[in-house]
Amino acid sequence: MSGIHLVGQVPSVLGILMLDTQFPRPLGDVGHPETFCVSTHRDVFKGVWPSKVVTSAASMRQARLVPGFQGMVRSMQMRGVQAITTSCGFLVLLQKELQAVTKLPVVTSSLLQLPALLRQEQQVGVLTISASNLNADYLRAAGVPKDRLNDVIIQGMPPAGEFVMKILGNQPTLDLAQASSEAVAAAMALKARAPDLKSLVLECTNLPPYQAAIEAATGWKIYSLKTDPRLRKVIDATLAKAAPASQEQNAPITGETK
Numbered sequence: 001m002s003g004i005h006l007v008g009q010v011p012s013v014l015g016i017l018m019l020d021t022q023f024p025r026p027l028g029d030v031g032h033p034e035t036f037c038v039s040t041h042r043d044v045f046k047g048v049w050p051s052k053v054v055t056s057a058a059s060m061r062q063a064r065l066v067p068g069f070q071g072m073v074r075s076m077q078m079r080g081v082q083a084i085t086t087s088c089g090f091l092v093l094l095q096k097e098l099q100a101v102t103k104l105p106v107v108t109s110s111l112l113q114l115p116a117l118l119r120q121e122q123q124v125g126v127l128t129i130s131a132s133n134l135n136a137d138y139l140r141a142a143g144v145p146k147d148r149l150n151d152v153i154i155q156g157m158p159p160a161g162e163f164v165m166k167i168l169g170n171q172p173t174l175d176l177a178q179a180s181s182e183a184v185a186a187a188m189a190l191k192a193r194a195p196d197l198k199s200l201v202l203e204c205t206n207l208p209p210y211q212a213a214i215e216a217a218t219g220w221k222i223y224s225l226k227t228d229p230r231l232r233k234v235i236d237a238t239l240a241k242a243a244p245a246s247q248e249q250n251a252p253i254t255g256e257t258k
Contacts, residue, residue: 010040011080013238014231017072018087019048023166024174028209030087030225035208038238041079042087043072050168053088054130057137060093069094071099077102083234085225088127089203093141105230110201111142113223114152117199123151125190125220127183128203129164131156146168153197155190157204158182167206176209183210184217191218199223 025031033040045068052063067153067154069091072213083105084098091098092109099106117124128134131154157164162178165171187200200221202208208224215222224230 001095010039010249011039013082013234014017014040015073015076015079015081015084016040016042016087017069017084017091018042018044019050019053020044020046021087021170022048022172022175023170023206024172025206026176026209028211030085030205030208036226036231036235038235039083043075045069049170050088050128051170051198053090054168055090055133057093057135060090065095066097069098073098073104073106077104082238083107083231085228085231087115087205089205090133090138092138095141105234107225107228107231109142109203110205110224110228111138111203113228114139115143115145116229117223118148118151121198123153123194123197125194125199126152126154126203127186127190127207127214128154128156129167129206130159132159134203153190153194155186155193157186157207163206167204176188180210183207184213187214187218187220191220206212238250 016030018031021031028035031042038255048065048068053060073084081104084102085107086109089109089111092111095106095112098108111126114124127133134154139152140146144152161182162175163182166174183213190200191197198220200214200218200220202211205225208226211222211224214220
């Protein structure tokens with residue numbers, strides 16, 4: 001885990017609490033350094049693999065992960081980051097515990113966008129790595145009202161497919177074309193079940209690399225950590241500050257040189 005940043009060292013904008021993984025992380029994945037277009041600092045919780053987190057709510061709490069993640073949040077805050085997120089949407093279960101130890105915005109999951117979406121739409125879709133484990137406990141932790149739980153239509157990726165087997169199995173290789181095909185097929189299966197859907201939340205932080213393919217196939221608006229309002233506020237402010245300097249550097253030189 002990380003310590004305090006050195007004096008004079010420019011802190012990263014976003015802190016990312018990472019699981020201990022070895023699978024590939026293409027652009028769009030939360031772990032890719034260029035996904036958010038701002039600097040990120042990634043802390044890895046050693047020994048906490050995806051299979052330890054993508055599980056039942058009871059099993060996750062029994063694993064006693066809270067103190068370790070809280071320590072990582074405190075470390076991130078001391079490093080000077082402006083907001084904190086995670087590499088697994090199932091960590092929404094720990095949203096309150098992690099937010100409690102810092103004043104920085106903590107966004108554990110894209111699922112936190114569900115309440116706002118449900119205020120605008122009758123139903124919202126969710127594409128997850130494990131439909132069998134993403135139950136009401138996680139939706140309630142994300143702030144979904146009890147009377148709207150049935151309006152969240154959940155679709156899982158195929159359990160025996162390339163994507164799930166390589167991600168949950170924490171394998172060093174991943175067939176990106178096959179994973180994309182599976183993501184599109186899962187989204188189309190959801191569309192067949194709920195044809196009136198307009199929006200889809202990608203629970204799994206490893207699914208955004210296939211967002212464009214899903215959008216093209218479904219016509220839906222796609223939501224991920226990159227669309228979370230609290231993260232966007234920090235990201236957009238950082239990019240806005242960087243823009244004038246970039247424009248000044250690229251400005252044409254005019255006038256005579258003496």
